[in-house]
Amino acid sequence: MxxxxxxxxxxxxxxxxxxxxxxxxxxxxxxxxxxxxxxxxxxxxxxxxxxxxxxxxxxxxxxxxxxxxxxxxxxxLEQGGQLDPVQEGFMECHGLQCGFCTPGMLMTARALLDDNPDPTETEIREAISGQLCRCTGYENIVRSVRWAAEKEQGGPVTESETPAEVTA
CATH class of the missing domain: 3.10.20.30 (Beta-grasp domain)
Structure with a gap:
């Protein structure tokens, strides 16, 4: 067909x-x-x-x-040569590791922010609860989505922190 x-x-x-x-x-x-x-x-x-x-x-x-x-x-997600803030957030806050789950996470996060521009950590975790990430503990993914929300609202966007286990 x-x-x-x-x-x-x-x-x-x-x-x-x-x-x-x-x-x-x-x-x-x-x-x-x-x-x-x-x-x-x-x-x-x-x-x-x-x-x-x-x-x-x-x-x-x-x-x-x-x-x-x-x-x-x-x-x-990328429009006119510009990354979506969710994509930027994943880069800035190390929201990915192997990258396998990342496309689904990005699409889910974008949908969340379109429906709820200022989600709490609990709301972010609930939104991504249907996504499995085998590499991370979800902390940086949640931080990435918050970063994107703050950027879109014109709020304070801080540089990502290097995880302690990387610097130790």
């Missing part, structure tokens, strides 16, 4: 099997590798994209279900 998805503002039309998952459409048909494929069971959250402006785990959505709809991937 033929599927057309508005992918980061650009229509992508491809012939697909009816059972093709959205994550595979994005990676294999459209050639965008930022969205990661981790578990196929919706447990890890590495594949989070936006479908019509709402975060979804793309391993649980068929490409056919996204036909005629809008999908935003991590590649769509």
């Amino acid at each position: 033929e599927v057309t998805i508005n992918l980061n503002g650009t229509p992508e039309t491809h012939e697909v099997e009816p059972r093709l998952l959205l994550v595979h459409f994005i990676r294999e048909k459209a050639g965008l590798r930022g969205t990661h494929w981790g578990c196929d069971t919706s447990n890890c959250g590495t594949c989070v994209v936006w479908l019509d402006g709402k975060p979804v785990k793309s391993c649980t959505v068929l490409a056919a279900m996204a036909d005629g709809r809008s999908v935003r991937t991590v590649e769509g």
Whole structure:
């Protein structure tokens, strides 16, 4: 069947099997590798994209279900050569290690800040609770999201601290 998805503002039309998952459409048909494929069971959250402006785990959505709809991937966060503040926050506050979960974390964090520009630590942790990070203790991820929130609000944005275990 033929599927057309508005992918980061650009229509992508491809012939697909009816059972093709959205994550595979994005990676294999459209050639965008930022969205990661981790578990196929919706447990890890590495594949989070936006479908019509709402975060979804793309391993649980068929490409056919996204036909005629809008999908935003991590590649769509950067606008006009400028990183999204969430992307900047992850860089400044060391919110990633291996980077495997990062695309899903970024998309989830961006959705959170769009809905709640000043989330508490508890709200950030709740928002990312569907994301598994195997490398961090989530502290720097939470700090990264707070950094982005503060930047967007024009508040004090401080340089990230070097973790004690790195300097010891």
